[in-house]
Amino acid sequence: MDDTQTLAKRLCAGDRRALARAITLVESSRPDHRTQALALLDALRGHGHEALRIGLSGTPGVGKSTFIEAFGCMLTGQGLRVAVLAVDPSSARTGGSILGDKTRMERLSRDPRAFIRPSPSQTHLGGVARRTREAIDLCEAAGFDVILIETVGVGQSETMVAEMSDLFLLLLAPAGGDELQGVKRGIMEIADLILVNKADGELKAAATRTCADYAGALRLMRKRPEDPPGFPKALTVSAMEEAGLATAWEAMTELADWRRDHGHFTARRAAQARHWFEAEVRHGLLARLDGSEARAALARLGEAVAAGEMSPAKAAQDLLAHLPSR
Ligand code: GDP
Secondary structure (H helix, E strand, O other): OOOOHHHHHHOOOOOHHHHHHHHHHHOOOHHHHHHHHHHHHHHOOOOOOOOEEEEEEEEOOOOOHHHHHHHHHHHHHHHOEEEEEEEEEEHHHHHOOOOOOOEEEEEEEEHOOEEEOOOOOOOHHHHHHHHHHHHHHHHHOOOEEEEEEEEEOOOOOOHHHHHHOOEEEEOOOOOOOOOOOOOHHHHHHOOEEEEOOOOOHHHHHHHHHHHHHHHHHHHHOOOOOOOOOOOOOEEEOOOOOOEOHHHHHHHHHHHHHHHHOOHHHHHHHHHHHHHHHHHHHHHHHHHOOOOHHHHHHHHHHHHHHOOOOOOOOHHHHHHHHOOOOO
């Protein structure tokens, strides 16, 4: 048996070290690793079972790691296997990671039913997206029941995570004043569940008020066909006191079950697969422009388009003429 087959076998048996190795392989940009990674992903197709992929976003300090630790331990306590992946756009810039830090999730990281993987340092978000999607597939093949994909509420990472999740959660802190916090409308539109954290002690009243405000705002939004009555909804939780977590999980399973029963679950995954296929094609085409004279043309034509000297379509046509025709 070659390496890939051995790795696939160990991974399917739920071996966490094999899973960690496989993720390292999909993170590598070395061409030979890439070939092995694709072979591995292919060998794993159809293994494991359908996990629930949950995207989770929130600004730093809102309590994401405290929540994941408490929520994850609650799920493993029910016998479920939980994987945590992080998408950290700041690691793309600084090389450092502020998410998925194991020391912040000590209890969960020691749990034999859990697997935590911090965000990789990558040069661009596109690379992180590919790695995360593939890591999700690997976790699913390894038999995990719930895959939490954590990200911070900045930039495009939230939309990206929503594009690879079955459900998307937004974690918020209680607002100080009356008005809603500066949550972008686009983010509200992709949220399936808003959780107002820190509903404890002297923050409890503010959390309850904030939650009611968001519930009101959600009711005013356009109804989506993939939502049962009452969704998207807002709930309060306290990650610190481990309160409201069971209710939040009930809401998540209710939503997932409804979507499964009504064909939305499969349809969403199919649309996501198509989206990522097209993203890969775009990425591949752009990569072919790398290092060639077309790269200079990309910059030059980009300038011309921005300055209004050329139409985007004409500029794109000129650029594509630079592609090697292999
Ligand atoms: P992250 O940056 O979103 O991962 O946030 P952390 O989980 O590191 O939490 C940031 C701070 O908020 C820490 O000091 C936590 O102790 C605190 N915190 C997290 N959850 C709660 C909660 O439910 N209630 C209260 N009162 N504080 C919390």
